[in-house]
Amino acid sequence: MAAAEEEVGGLVFHPMDQFIVKPLFGDGPISWYTPTNAMLWMALSALAVxxxxxxxxxxxxIVPSRSQSIAELTYGMVRKMVEDITGKEGLKYFPYVMTLFCFILFANALALLPMSFSPTSQIAVTAVLAFMVFFFVTILGFVKNGSHFLGLFWVSSAPAAMRPVLAIIELISYFVRPVSHSIRLAGNIMAGHAVMKVFAAFAAVVALAPVSILAIVGVYALEVLVVTIQAYVFTILTCVYLKDALHPGH
Amino acid sequence: MISLLQQTAPVVVEQTETVTITESADAAGHAADAAHAAAAAHGAESAAGMPQLDISTFGNQIFWLLVTLAVLYWVLSRIALPRIGGVLSDRQGAITGDLMAAEEFKQKAKEAEAAYDKALADARAEANKIVAANKAEIQKELDKAIAKADAEIAARTAESEKRIGEIRTSAVEDARSVARDVTEELVRTFGGTSDQALVNEAVDQRLKGALQ
Structure with missing residues (x-):
């Protein structure tokens, strides 16, 4: 398997191995219902939530315990985010936003455990999450506003001559949303994990080991931050898109 | 990661000789797929390019993701979120209730303070009244006693004056009789005839100026 490995000065790098989807039992082909490591870690995330x-x-x-405090803080934060961005009528979709936030946060966080698998580093997973938001928001926009929803692309505050050009730009940016939405999350998580694996490979060299271990600690700390921020960013963008659907027009 | 993909993809293609390389992710996915198959054939697991682009695992991941999300959404929307929302509104209610109760108690405390002040003022007024009444009574008794003492003093003074008067008159009488006797005796001694009435008249005449 020399093709899949990159051997540099005797070091063996497998930074991407951690992203391979494997069956939990045996190693037969993966069909849609096979229990895999992806399934296991998604399920663990859900169970943690x-x-x-x-x-x-x-x-x-009334006076909350520690775990209840954390649950209430999460609830309050996401609910406030939904209410601040989309307004009162957006609160109907709060459970959906909360589900997304909690799932992504816990999938991200559990992926930081050694030997774990990170579902949110998989483009298939984040793309489904992003396209669900995209289709939901688009359909909701048309259902709520009818053809007025197209006003989102027609910037009425711009000079008349500019409007068609802006409409094209807005249209493109609208359809790029799910792509950037999904790749942002998957890319961040994947990059962090791969970088940690690369530094881990360097730890095999005695001279480099201290630097490598320090670097892993640093990257790990950064990843703890990234994990939260990416869950937050995904959620806040969902809220922004939801706001566009509920209140099109600039 | 893209550069890594681009580096490894041609190698994979060389090995497997199944696909031609293009720039599209789809082709890269096929390449990874093929590499994965090759890896499985060799009995070793190692990533070629990006395992994320291995389309053969997409169905599995999407299926389990949808199952997970559906379960999670159901649990959150049916159990967790109503419960937390309920707890939060209960707490808000409890806090509001407590604040209202505190306000009520404050009002009660104010009322109690006012009642206390009023009672204090009443007691003070009552005390003043009692003091005034007592003072008046004492004054009255005092006046009575003074009047009584004055009357007694006046009576005693009168009596004393009467007695002094008596003493004085008796003293005058005594002096007169002594003067008469002495005069009579003197007259007799000098050999004169003692005419009682004449002597008396002469003595009285003389005493008139002295014993008044």
Whole structure:
């Protein structure tokens, strides 16, 4: 398998191996229902969310326990985000936004465990998440506003001559949204994990090991930040798109 | 990552000799797919290019993602979020209730303070009234006592004056009788005839100026 490995001065790099989707049992072909590591870690993310938001709040205490505080903070943050960006009528879609935020945050965070698999580094996963938002928002826009939704592309505040040009630009930017939305998340997570693996390979050389380990610690700390920020960014963009659907026009 | 992909993709193609390389991601995906198949054939697992572009795993990932999201959405929208929302609004209600109760207690405390002040003022007024009444009573008794003492003093003074008067008159009488006797005796001694009435008249005449 010399083709798949890059051997540099005796070092073996497999920075991308961690992203391979494997069956959990045996190594037969992967069909749509096969339990895979992707399934396992998505399920663990969902279970972690449920553990926090359902079991963490089972006390229903007026004075909250620690886990209930975290659940309430998350709830309050996402709800405030939805309300601030989309307004009161956007709160109807709060559970959907909350689901996205929690799933992405926990999938990202659990992927930082050693030997884990990161579902959000998979373009298939993030693309589905992004296109779900895209189609949902587009359909919602037309259902709520009818043809007025097209006003999103017709910048009425611009000079008349500019409007057709701007309309084309707006149209392109609208259709690029799901692409950037999904690649931003997958790219960030994948890059961080791959960089950590590359530094890990350097740790095999005694002279480089301390630098390598320090670098891994640094990158890991950065990744902890990225994990949260990317979940936040994905969610806030979802809210912005939702706002466009509910209130088209600039 | 793209550069890595571009570096490895041609090598993969050389090995597997199944696809021609193009710039599209689709082709790269096929290449990765083929490499994956080759890896499986060799019994070793190693990534060629980006495993994310291995289209053969997409169906699996999308299926499980949709299952996960559906479960998560159901649990959040049915259980978790209503519960947390309920707890938050309960807390808000409890805080509002407590604030209102505190306001009520504050009002009560104010009322109690006012009642206390009023009671204090009443007690003070009552005390003043009692003091005034007592003072008046004492003054009255005092006046009575003073009047009584004055009357007694006046009575005693009168009595004393009467007695002094008596003493004085008796003293005058005594002096007169002594003067008469002495005069009579003197007259007799000098050999004169003692005419009682004459002597008396002469003595009285003389005493008139002295004993008044």
């Amino acid at each position: 449920i553990a926090l938001l359902v079991f963490g709040t089972r006390g229903r205490a």
